[in-house]
Amino acid sequence: MSIIIENLTHIYNPKSPFETTALKDISLCIEKGEFIGLIGHTGSGKSTLIQHLNGLLKPSTGKIIINGLDITQKDVKLKAIRQKVGLVFQYPEHQLFEETIYKDVAFGPTNLGLSEKEIETRVRAAIEWVGLPFDEVKERSPFELSGGQRRRVAIAGVVAMKPEVLILDEPTAGLDPKGRDEILEQVKSLHRQYKMTVILVSHSMEDIAKLVDRIIVMHKGTVALTGVPREVFKHVELLEEIGLGVPQITYLMKKLKAAGKPIKEDALTIVEAKQEILNWMGRMKKC
Amino acid sequence: MENMIEISNLIYEYTSEGRESVLAVKNVSLRVRKGEFVAIIGHNGSGKSTLAKHINALLLPTGGKVYVMGLDTSNESHTWKIRQIAGMVFQNPDNQIVATIVEEDVAFGPENLGIQPKEIRSRVEDALGSVDMLEYRKKGPHLLSGGQKQRVAIAGVIAMKPQCIILDEPTAMLDPSGRKEVMETVKRLNKEESITIVHITHFMDEAVEADRVIVMEEGQIVLEGKPREVFAQVETLKKLGLDVPQVTELADQLIKEGINIPKDILTVDEMVRYLCQ
Numbered sequence: 001m002s003i004i005i006e007n008l009t010h011i012y013n014p015k016s017p018f019e020t021t022a023l024k025d026i027s028l029c030i031e032k033g034e035f036i037g038l039i040g041h042t043g044s045g046k047s048t049l050i051q052h053l054n055g056l057l058k059p060s061t062g063k064i065i066i067n068g069l070d071i072t073q074k075d076v077k078l079k080a081i082r083q084k085v086g087l088v089f090q091y092p093e094h095q096l097f098e099e100t101i102y103k104d105v106a107f108g109p110t111n112l113g114l115s116e117k118e119i120e121t122r123v124r125a126a127i128e129w130v131g132l133p134f135d136e137v138k139e140r141s142p143f144e145l146s147g148g149q150r151r152r153v154a155i156a157g158v159v160a161m162k163p164e165v166l167i168l169d170e171p172t173a174g175l176d177p178k179g180r181d182e183i184l185e186q187v188k189s190l191h192r193q194y195k196m197t198v199i200l201v202s203h204s205m206e207d208i209a210k211l212v213d214r215i216i217v218m219h220k221g222t223v224a225l226t227g228v229p230r231e232v233f234k235h236v237e238l239l240e241e242i243g244l245g246v247p248q249i250t251y252l253m254k255k256l257k258a259a260g261k262p263i264k265e266d267a268l269t270i271v272e273a274k275q276e277i278l279n280w281m282g283r284m285k286k287c
Numbered sequence: 288m289e290n291m292i293e294i295s296n297l298i299y300e301y302t303s304e305g306r307e308s309v310l311a312v313k314n315v316s317l318r319v320r321k322g323e324f325v326a327i328i329g330h331n332g333s334g335k336s337t338l339a340k341h342i343n344a345l346l347l348p349t350g351g352k353v354y355v356m357g358l359d360t361s362n363e364s365h366t367w368k369i370r371q372i373a374g375m376v377f378q379n380p381d382n383q384i385v386a387t388i389v390e391e392d393v394a395f396g397p398e399n400l401g402i403q404p405k406e407i408r409s410r411v412e413d414a415l416g417s418v419d420m421l422e423y424r425k426k427g428p429h430l431l432s433g434g435q436k437q438r439v440a441i442a443g444v445i446a447m448k449p450q451c452i453i454l455d456e457p458t459a460m461l462d463p464s465g466r467k468e469v470m471e472t473v474k475r476l477n478k479e480e481s482i483t484i485v486h487i488t489h490f491m492d493e494a495v496e497a498d499r500v501i502v503m504e505e506g507q508i509v510l511e512g513k514p515r516e517v518f519a520q521v522e523t524l525k526k527l528g529l530d531v532p533q534v535t536e537l538a539d540q541l542i543k544e545g546i547n548i549p550k551d552i553l554t555v556d557e558m559v560r561y562l563c564q
């Protein structure tokens with residue numbers, strides 16, 4: 001079970017002077033339970049791609065199969081797709097609209113036609129999962145909360161749908177470092193506990209390096225590169241050419257190596273870099 | 288040197304009907320010199336934006352005073368003069384662009400000042416030139432990338448010929464290359480045109496570029512100094528829920544392992560230099 005994308009092409013405003021090809025013949029396979037980091041600069045096609053995964057956009061040509069369901073077929077019900085794939089947009093807190101936090105999170109599950117009891121169980125679990133105290137916040141208005149808390153309520157609304165695939169489009173934009181770490185930590189635990197497939201869109205190479213199993217790099221509507229972070233972040237020149245970069249710590253290791261130090265240059269986190277530098281200095285002492 | 292901004296004992300209270308009022312800024316005093324580049328960091332809700340909005344009289348003090356070039360912001364007759372001296376750029380470029388053509392958007396401010404068309408034309412040209420967007424002057428803003436849109440927003444402020452620009456998380460929504468473009472523009476305006484910069488950000492590598500870093504927490508200034516002094520306090524910053532640059536954190540951890548390097552390393556090149564000694 002997985003996500004299979006076959007020869008996906010998407011053209012905006014076809015046969016008009018504004019015709020733009022946003023995705024060009026993309027083929028991808030994402031395994032069930034994989035944690036994917038999707039990176040690429042503005043306009044590279046990331047958003048167009050993820051909007052196809054929950055049926056918001058239909059391909060101009062090509063196929064998308066999610067856990068066995070071909071969502072590009074004409075007779076597929078959108079509800080069935082949305083149940084499988086949860087999409088958290090950028091700045092999702094702008095989409096909160098209900099009077100109470102409970103009602104807002106319950107909106108999706110209610111539309112699925114679940115029983116009251118099941119809805120309550122799900123809403124409670126989702127709100128607690130995003131780190132908010134259920135009994136305290138359930139009757140409050142979402143608009144009384146801080147920006148970071150509102151964003152968590154919005155994410156809870158998607159989690160309450162119990163999707164098999166969770167897609168987050170820059171879930172930490174505009175949050176402070178602590179708020180960012182909290183949300184990413186929660187995404188990580190969701191991935192671990194429920195073996196959910198997660199696709200994280202982010203501009204932070206540091207976060208991507210810390211979290212994901214595999215990176216997909218988009219450029220001009222195609223997949224420019226894919227692989228484990230250690231592989232992908234080796235391609236510094238290519239990444240910079242297409243408006244991206246590598247974590248600061250990876251730049252450091254590359255420069256040390258370039259200065260002739262016997263160091264492995266593929267460290268991605270501070271912990272790895274520290275170990276590598278200590279090993280190197282330890283070896284020096286022995287000489 | 289003369290002060291661009293002088294804030295003394297500023298208090299600001301948000302009040303709304305039927306709810307307890309909240310003190311967002313508690314007795315803050317701060318001076319920003321002409322031509323200085325100041326970065327303000329602090330977590331969400333620490334009062335950074337509230338403080339910044341006082342600098343161009345979008346908010347007026349509940350207590351204390353704010354002076355911009357010696358003009359008291361609470362005196363209404365100064366409001367327009369102050370907004371012309373101190374321009375503001377916000378987080379979301381899409382919320383700040385009003386026209387359908389780039390050059391018309393940049394002309395919007397000067398038009399409202401009642402400036403002659405010929406003068407407006409030359410200001411728009413200069414402003415777009417200084418953010419390196421002249422070649423996009425006839426384009427629709429919706430065709431631009433985030434970084435380009437944000438540079439157009441900055442050009443709109445520059446066309447007002449300000450002496451100070453306040454940027455409230457201008458890079459939060461941008462990709463790495465967009466962030467770089469905006470930061471390079473800001474630095475150049477500061478260095479070459481001597482425009483005073485107040486830059487609010489969550490990105491510590493941006494704060495490193497400033498002359499001075501101010502850390503806010505619960506409506507107060509809790510730490511202040513050169514980037515090197517501020518970021519050397521890794522533990523304190525982490526306790527406040529803030530980051531330090533990755534290399535600074537690495538330096539901190541290596542020191543704990545007994546490696547002899549300074550704890551105020553801020554950039555990759557400095558770290559390479561010390562490790563290769």
